[in-house]
Amino acid sequence: VGAALVRAIEDAAAERGLVAVDLHAQTHALGFYERLGYAVYGPEFPDAGIPHRAMRKALGQPDAP
Template identity: 75%
Template sequence: MSTPRYAVRVAEDAADREACFAVRKEVFVGEQGVPEDLEYDAYDAGAVHVLAVREDGVPLGTGRLLYGEAAVAQTGAGPSVGSLGRLAVAGQARGLGVGVALVRAIEDAARARGLAAVDLHAQTHALGFYARLGYEAYGPEYLEAGIPHQGMRRSL
């Protein structure tokens, strides 16, 4: 069996955003039990959403970048720090490098907006994944939507 090919791109239209939200619903709401009213927020409207899509159009993963005032509100850092969030990879695509490709695409979007660093709230089980990508943990562990998290940051 061959490994499916996929592309990662910035969500371009309403259909792309709906695909992003569908992956988030599958992973966060369906698998992890995050309440829908916590999963979707006012930041979605102004965020840069990235989407991984299999060559046949099936969405495989998503993530978002907050910048400007939204990122400051999320991170507590200055305006030169973006906030990577809502990174989700569909079960069928795990282990294919989709998560890494999504993180790198979000970092590229951050660089294109002149940001110097990217901050994120990592679920603690994913700390090793982000550490391998150059993110450094900081601060204490905390609960977000009932799931243990820790802050992480990477300079760009």
């Protein structure tokens, strides 16, 4: 279900002419987003006391194998 939601957001972003999607992922969820083709950038940072990392995926890029 999570992957379907992310893909729906990516589709909506592409329909609006965006070329990439950025997100802030909790560090324990990095693998989930990496499997969907997102790449980590920048340092770890806290959000609501939970460690996060910024991630980005260029739209039109396939999900990671």
